[in-house]
Amino acid sequence: MDPVIIVGAGPVGLTLALALARQDVPTVVLDEGPGKDEPRPARTVVLREDTTALLERLTGADLGELGARWAGWRSLRRKQVISEVVFGEDGPDAPLHLAQHVLTDALRTAVAAQPLVKMAVDSRVDAIEQERSGVTAHTRGPGGTWWRGSHLVGCDGTRSTVRKLQDIRFPGRTAVERHAVAALRVELPFEGHALLHRMPPWRQSGPSAAEITARPLPDGVWRLDWLLPPGKDLVTPETLVARIRETLAGWTDGATPAYELLDTGVHTVHHRLARRWRVGRVFIAGDAAHQLGAFGTQGLDEGLRDADNLAWKLGVAWHRGPHEPLLDSYQAERRAVIAARLRAADQALPVLRGGGGLRTLMPGAGRGHDALLADGHLGRGPLGASGGYDDSPLAPGPSEAEIPVETAPGAPVADVRVTAEDGSFVRLRDRLGRGALLVVLIAPGTGVWDRKHWVSAGVMPRLAAAVTALPHPAELLVAESYPGAPAHSVLLVRPDGHLVTAFGGVRPADLYAAAEATGGGTAREEAEEEKAEARSGAR
Template identity: 80%
Template sequence: MDPVIIVGAGPVGLTLALALARQEVPTVVLDEGPGKDEPRLARTLVLREDTAALLERLTGRPLAEAGVRWAGWRSMRRKQVMREITFDDARAAPLHIAQHVVTGALRSALAGERLAEVAVDSRLDTIEQEPSGVTAHTRGPRGTWWRGSYLVGCDGPRSTVRKLSDIRFPGRTAVERHAVAALRTELPRPGDALLHRMPPWRTSGPTAGEITARPLPDGVWRLDWLLPPGKDLVTPELLVTRIRETLAGWNDGTTPPYELLDTGVHTVHHRLARRWRSDRVLLAGDAAHLLGTLGTQGLDEGLRDADNLAWKLARVWHHGPNEALLDSYQAERRAAVAARLRAADQVLPLLRGGGGLRAYVPGAARGHDALLSDGHLGRGPLGEPGTYADSPLAARHLEAEVPVDTPVGAAVTDVRVTAEDGSFVQLRERLGRGALLVVLIAPGTGVWERKHWMTAGVMPRLAAAVTALPHPAELLVAEEYPGAAAHTVLLVRPDGHLVTALGGVRPADLYAAAEAALGGPVKEEAVAGAETTAGSGTV
């Protein structure tokens, strides 16, 4: 079968290529550039815990060493501290890292993949679809025709793939603008990120209503100033003045020494593609959506696109067409991004609308700062990752389904599990291999040798039920899981989202849930076969 063509060699396209290669799917990445990324410290990423773990799993590199996990977070309004958070093992900190470091790590990992090819200086100009595949033409030094099974556009806001597929991209332009500077200096409380609203010092030029400071390695900071509405130019002189005033304001009136390393203007748009799939052509990342106001991170969502799409494309590539499974990519991911866009659009007038009566409502300022902090920290309606509870892949009417602390469709909690070879690993380490995960909650098994617990209690019946599933699955055992009773069985998708939690070993329900998660209807004869193979009842 022909490879999957990925257009665009940014973090999303490279992540998708690596994720597919790890599932034995060949890819061709069409990179319109020279294959190198310009170091830009004013272009950085804030990654949530699970997306940072995804990149580390794919690259095999501890990216946290090349970035900074915040020690804490402060939100200030004028001179008052509104919110203060300290991160520890129980409260994971976001990872702040330069974008070129991430793309460099992804490129290095991809260079060692036998199933992946990166074609540099290859700019797409034509797409032709047929029932059996996709043909793409590129111009440039390597201008040629490429044949693929599917094509995924990860080629950014001005996506050629989206335009050639005649997919509309409605939304709003320039929702927010930020002046950005990366500088090496010393600030109070190194390691802590800061959101400062309405700073008390007098500023030159338009009022700096909001400043964000986020640390990077080697004493470097990225500072963002929210610009007022309009198209006023941010001149170098104005930016330097703003830097000096800000540093002096945070250092009791004295501007500390600093080295200006990079600058830029970051303009935020809000757009959502009408369709994310056109037969064998799909969209991901900025080609499918743009968001980023109020602390939200668009690239974080793009990485979730790649994680969601990779295992579905891999199953289709290996096992043949499955329209329901591919359609679920748009249904799940577009709904999740749309919910965050709606939340941002609803909150934006409240937070950016100025004074009025809202300014005098008791607690209003603190509530506004909490909303903004949630966007930056990946929490609440602005920042929390979406769940797939209403997914077309959700299992329905399972008699043995029981509640746990993770809602159905949400990403599972990363707990320690015992693999089938007896080794202890983190649950997250077993993701991304294309297999379903079946996790038995069995307190006390951690101190047993594998040869004992594999033949004890419910394990033989559960192992037989897992073998009978319609897709390869790995059986794992955890001593505990938040909100789960003993003998609870979790079914987890290859991208780490919970399909269902069952109260005991129920082969029929387990099979039905797996079948639904794979986009296929439940086949009664297959379910009956699973019952016969593994037995029935709850243990």
């Protein structure tokens, strides 16, 4: 069978290629560039714990060694600390901050060692043709040729050629925010802590430095962002250096400390959302499908979630034939999540950037502003949280056997320790991305007994038989506990780590129905459609 064609060799495209290879699906990655990225220390990405785990599964690299995990987060207003978050064992998971070219290099290294991924550099797509059995893309350049694939995914950025060739509209708002950006090596008094400083007391007259963000990177490097006033005023090297010196002196309560300027730039945030994410066998993902980034939110983090969502669905279609409802669910799920975040940002913009609003009406509302901004930077709340798939077309119907746990249906599961079928202890996230559903039995006490003593006891034989009979490949795992789940409950988890449902006990019929819904209901419905088409053709 033909490989999946991926257009674009940025982090999203490379992640998708590796995610498909994990399911034994071959890919061709068409890279418009020369196959390497220019180092840009000021171009960075903040990854949440689940996307970090995704990338580490695919690359085999310890990304913590390539980036910096924040020790904490501080929100300041003038000279006052408004809020502080400490990351670690007793607090929330620390975000990982690293330069984007470092992440891309790690992905390229993994791709180079993966025989199922073929890279084609200096290959710019200029035509796409598709028919019922597949899709063909033409590239121009030194090796210009036609490429044949089962499906094609455009991960080719904001100016996506794939999106334009499919005539997909990309409406939205331009220049929602502008930031002057600098990467510099310097010693600051809040070592390891990311910082959001609003209304700093040393700022010059006017709104030029009304909000500053500092985020640590490895080796004593920091990325600093200054929110710029609306408009297109030119940020000259002289004004940027003056801004750097003023900020550093303000934070150190004295003269400007010694620093090494590594990189600078101006980051303009646009908010756009493609009307469609699928046209037949052609899909778009990442910046080709959406742009967001106001208030510290991370567009690349969402692009990686696009790849994770689409990969297992393409894997099912590649191995088992057309699964149209399953492939359609990619747009339904991912576009809804991004749309919700963009709506939240649009609602917050007048309040947070209007220069008055709530603060003039409600005493102390400035603290609420800082909490909203922190949510964006830390991946919380309507501005920052990635969202779940509770309204997914793949969600199973109601069942009397369903029980609530701390993870809502459609949300990412907690990363608990589980026992695999071979008796080894692994993390739940380690079993994701293989194209199989995960069925997790909650059985307290199993962690202290050898597997041979309980694998044939209690409900295990009945559950194992139910898992074997499911309409989609599934793996049975056992956990001693799960947040909010009582003993002997059974969790059904998608290959991308989102909870489908939880049942109170072993319910084979309910488990089968939920697994079938998760696959788009295709096991029975598409067979009936094929028979109907065959009868129609016979006439």
